[in-house]
Amino acid sequence: MAVELVKIVSKNFDIPDSHKLEVALKHGRYESIDKAFSMQPDEITEEVCKSGLRGKGGGGAACGPKWKLMPPVDERPRYLIVNGDESEPGTFKDRQIFQYDPHLLIEGIICSSYAIGAHDAYIYIRGEYKWFIDRLNEAIEEAYTHGIIGEKVMNKYDYRIDITVHRGGGAYICGEKSALIESIEGKRGHPRLKPHGKECEWFYGMPATVNNVETISSVPNIVLNGFESYTKWGTEKAPGTMLFAMSGPVKNPGVYELQYGEKMLDVINDIGGGMKDGLKLKAVIPGGASCPILTAEEVEKAYLDYESMWDIGSTLGTGGMMIIPEGTSMVEVAKNLIEFYHHESCGQCTPCREGTGWIDKTIKKILEGNGSDEDINTILDVCVTMNGKTICVFAPAVKDIIQSIVEKYRHEFVEYFKS
Amino acid sequence: MGKFKYTEANEKEFARIAKKYPKIDAMMLPALWLVQEQEGWVSPDAMIFVADKLGKTPIEVYEFATFYTMFNLKPIGTYHIELCKTLSCMVMGAPELKKFVKDTLGIGPGETSEDGKFHFSEVECQGACGGAPMIALNNQYHENMSVDKLKKIIEECK
Numbered sequence: 414m415a416v417e418l419v420k421i422v423s424k425n426f427d428i429p430d431s432h433k434l435e436v437a438l439k440h441g442r443y444e445s446i447d448k449a450f451s452m453q454p455d456e457i458t459e460e461v462c463k464s465g466l467r468g469k470g471g472g473g474a475a476c477g478p479k480w481k482l483m484p485p486v487d488e489r490p491r492y493l494i495v496n497g498d499e500s501e502p503g504t505f506k507d508r509q510i511f512q513y514d515p516h517l518l519i520e521g522i523i524c525s526s527y528a529i530g531a532h533d534a535y536i537y538i539r540g541e542y543k544w545f546i547d548r549l550n551e552a553i554e555e556a557y558t559h560g561i562i563g564e565k566v567m568n569k570y571d572y573r574i575d576i577t578v579h580r581g582g583g584a585y586i587c588g589e590k591s592a593l594i595e596s597i598e599g600k601r602g603h604p605r606l607k608p609h610g611k612e613c614e615w616f617y618g619m620p621a622t623v624n625n626v627e628t629i630s631s632v633p634n635i636v637l638n639g640f641e642s643y644t645k646w647g648t649e650k651a652p653g654t655m656l657f658a659m660s661g662p663v664k665n666p667g668v669y670e671l672q673y674g675e676k677m678l679d680v681i682n683d684i685g686g687g688m689k690d691g692l693k694l695k696a697v698i699p700g701g702a703s704c705p706i707l708t709a710e711e712v713e714k715a716y717l718d719y720e721s722m723w724d725i726g727s728t729l730g731t732g733g734m735m736i737i738p739e740g741t742s743m744v745e746v747a748k749n750l751i752e753f754y755h756h757e758s759c760g761q762c763t764p765c766r767e768g769t770g771w772i773d774k775t776i777k778k779i780l781e782g783n784g785s786d787e788d789i790n791t792i793l794d795v796c797v798t799m800n801g802k803t804i805c806v807f808a809p810a811v812k813d814i815i816q817s818i819v820e821k822y823r824h825e826f827v828e829y830f831k832s
Numbered sequence: 833m834g835k836f837k838y839t840e841a842n843e844k845e846f847a848r849i850a851k852k853y854p855k856i857d858a859m860m861l862p863a864l865w866l867v868q869e870q871e872g873w874v875s876p877d878a879m880i881f882v883a884d885k886l887g888k889t890p891i892e893v894y895e896f897a898t899f900y901t902m903f904n905l906k907p908i909g910t911y912h913i914e915l916c917k918t919l920s921c922m923v924m925g926a927p928e929l930k931k932f933v934k935d936t937l938g939i940g941p942g943e944t945s946e947d948g949k950f951h952f953s954e955v956e957c958q959g960a961c962g963g964a965p966m967i968a969l970n971n972q973y974h975e976n977m978s979v980d981k982l983k984k985i986i987e988e989c990k
Contacts, residue, residue, distance in 0.1 A: 490854065502918045502957035533854075540865075540902045541958050543971040577852040582861055582900025585956065599857035599886070601899040617854050660920040660961035667962045702919060702957075733961065735920055749922050753956050759899075 416675050416683040419646055419654045422630050423670040426513040432548060434555040437516035443561060445637035449524045450570045457528035457636060464640035465652035466632070469506075470496055470588070470625030471701060471731045473651075473719045476632075482613040483620050486530040492621040493522060493531040494597070494614070495629055497538040498581060498588035501701035502753060503733035506656035507626035509668050511538070511545035514630070515552035521629035523566055523574055524636050529622050532573045536626070537593050540581040550578055585757035589805050590614060590623040592759065603761045604805035627656055647673035651718040655729075661736030664689045677707075677715035681736065692738040696821075700730025702750055703810030705817035706737075728813070743822035744829055747815055748776045754811045762803035768795045769811055779829050789826050792819055836877040842866045846885070856886055860896055864903055873904040901955070908951035909944045911989045914968040918957035924964040925978070930954065932979045936986060949989070 425431040425440050437443075449457060462477030483491060495518070499507045510518050522534045538546050553562070553576050560568035562576055579597050581587050587596045591605035594616050614621040631653065635643050644652040651673040657680065658668045664686030671680065677697065681687065688694055694709045699717075705727040707715055715725055722729045737746060755769040772795050775788050796816040799808040819826065838846060849862045863885060867878040879893040886893075897903045904912075913933060917926050930941075933952050937945050941954040960966040963975025969985060 499959050500957060503920060503961050505959045505961050508959060533852075539959065540900070541955075541968065541971075544973060575852065579858075580861060580865055582864070583902030584900050596861065597858055598855070599860035599896070601896060619854075658962060660964055661923050666964075698919070735923075735961065737919075737923060741923060745922075746919065749917070749919050753918050756956055 416671065416679045418684070419670050419672050421634050421643075421646075421654050421670065422510065422514075422517065422627060422656060423668075424514075425517070426509060431513050432515055432552060434516060434552065434559060434561075437514070437552075442514075442516040443520050443523075443567065445520060445524055445633035446567050446570070449527055449636050450566065450572070452636075454528045454530060457524060460640050461528070461632060461635055464635045464643040465647075465650075466628065466635060466643065467651060467653075467719070468625055469627035469631070469655055469731070471501060471504075471703070473729060476624060476628055479624070480525075480529050480622055482611055483529050483622055484613065490533065490619050491529065491531045492616045492619060493526045493529060493534040493629075494590075494594065494616060494621055494623045495522065495534060495536040495626055496588065496590060496593055496623055497536050497542075497626045498585075498593060499542070499626075500539050500585040500588050500757075501703060501731050501733065502750070503660055503698060503701045503735040504658060504731040505660070505733065506658050506668050506731065508542060508545050509656065510626055510630050511542065511549045515549045516556070517630045517633065518549070518626060519552060519556050519562065519576065521632045522576055523562065524632045525622075525624065525629050526574050527566075527572060531622070532575065534574065534576045535579050535597060536576065537579045537581060537587070537597060539587075540583050543580075546578055546580055553578065584759070585753075586759040586805075586807060589807070592805070593623065594621065601759070603759050604807075606804055648718045648720070650720050655717075655732045657717065658731070658733040659685045659736065660733070662689050662692050662738050663687065663736050671717065673718035674721070675717045677717055677734070678713055680717065681712070681734070685736070688736070688738060692740070694736065695739045695741060696737040696743070696746075698735040698737070698814070699727050701733040702735065702753065703814055704728045704730040705813045706821060708821055727817075743818055743825045744776065744780055747818045748773075748780060750814055750818075751776055751811070754807070758807060762805075762808065764799045764802045765808040765811070768799040768808065771795050772811070772815060779826055782829060784826065784830055786827075786830075789819060789823060836867070836871075836875060836881040838866060838881075839870060842870055857888075859886055860888075860893070861900075864893075864897055864900075868903060873907050907948075909948045911949060912951045912953065912968075912970055913986075914953045914955045914958070916956070916958045916960065916964070916966050916968075917954045918961075920961035921957075921965040926965040928979060929965055929967065929977060929982055932982060936983070950986075 430436045466476040562574045587602040592602040596602040755773040760766045796812040800812040883890045883893045939952045944951045966975045
């Protein structure tokens with residue numbers, strides 16, 4: 414069966430001027446607000462729980478239960494922080510929302526803020542997305558001007574909501590939610606130590622929830638049409654849809670909304686148009702650069718949902734598929750990615766700061782023809798040493814991608830010894 | 833007190849943005865962006881100015897500014913060409929674009945042309961993988977880049 418595009422978050426993407434309020438209103442934006450304010454905040458959270466909505470920023474954690482981690486409403490201010498940092502290589506989906514439907518995000522923020530009792534929302538966007546930041550700010554300004562947000566919601570609901578876009582400064586680690594909060598608080602983006610038990614995030618010591626842009630943008634549909642409208646898509650454990658991104662030498666790279674559970678190869682061929690210029694598929698990094706690489710044979714068995722990906726030894730991540738063609742040196746691929754991670758390690762934890770540099774130098778040595786089996790083993794040893802011994806999951810992500818490349822394509826590393 | 837000052841418009845903008853946050857500390861990124869948009873770079877004088885405004889020490893501002901790669905800590909010329917070097921761009925031809933910049937402008941990563949007009953940076957993933965390879969010219973994205981397209985862009989800047 415051919416892969417079907419689903420239009421929930423992306424419903425308005427193809428409508429001309431869909432970013433403008435006038436057009437957005439004509440095409441259903443803010444229709445969920447009346448329904449939301451006819452419900453109690455807890456009822457919205459329950460609806461989101463039942464929908465099975467999962468975080469789209471890479472982790473895939475359930476959204477509703479995360480909202481429930483917020484403490485009961487008291488006199489303290491509480492915050493919604495929207496993660497639009499989007500710096501994972503291969504990931505370029507949230508920018509579609511900024512560009513084509515910023516009012517969907519604002520609508521989602523209103524519903525979500527009301528559900529968790531927040532009155533101030535901050536959208537943290539990577540600094541490089543200046544154009545998208547301007548586009549979103551224009552939409553927010555329109556929303557203020559028309560009384561959609563501000564002291565009242567939609568000019569009638571007595572609930573203040575203020576939205577602020579916070580421009581990042583160029584640091585991949587600020588996509589990690591606690592590093593992101595540190596960054597807004599005016600500090601280096603160093604991830605925080607995690608508590609033993611599950612609890613909400615803390616922004617200037619006050620309760621906060623951090624959600625990805627696409628996650629928040631998925632909320633209005635669930636509120637308006639009920640959780641059943643969402644669970645009819647996807648799989649039992651991963652209901653709904655995701656904006657899957659595809660890059661590399663396919664005929665139609667881009668961002669496509671699909672239900673979870675589609676066959677990866679069908680998506681590459683039916684939606685991506687297959688490989689271009691007669692190239693052959695060699696490998697795919699399935700969900701952003703941190704996910705273990707899949708060989709062409711493994712791609713044939715891969716399905717795009719969290720559980721299926723785990724079953725074949727990878728992860729779905731952000732859904733950003735990076736296509737690698739035959740003829741590409743996997744040693745070069747490993748070098749390219751470890752340079753990224755070495756550059757972007759925040760430096761707080763020694764295993765990560767030193768480990769990324771060590772692997773970087775060792776792969777360079779191999780590429781220069783000075784490597785040996787011992788160097789390959791060193792890379793694998795460093796991967797193990799980094800894994801699980803740092804504050805955040807940056808180092809485990811490095812281990813996942815580098816170890817998988819070295820183990821699956823070890824023969825290519827050996828080839829460089831002979832040359 | 834150093835020589836740097838915000839323009840009148842930026843002073844107003846600083847005050848406008850500052851009202852949005854529960855603490856002035858959150859103004860670190862916005863304050864530095866205002867500096868860079870005004871001057872093109874963040875000078876030591878400007879860091880002292882920002883520290884003074886936010887109740888920080890200059891070293892706190894310095895350690896912050898050096899963490900974030902987008903702040904220019906020296907003047908970089910009129911046109912900043914940023915070439916994404918990460919995987920999808922690499923696979924789709926970023927190395928050829930890098931070579932072209934070196935051949936035509938004589939500058940490698942981190943270098944400024946002799947006339948001070950162009951500065952070239954190789955940067956990590958810019959979130960434009962579907963339009964790889966990409967460059968940003970003074971923050972504006974140009975995707976599906978080719979040597980011919982880049983040649984035209986550079987000619988227009990000259």
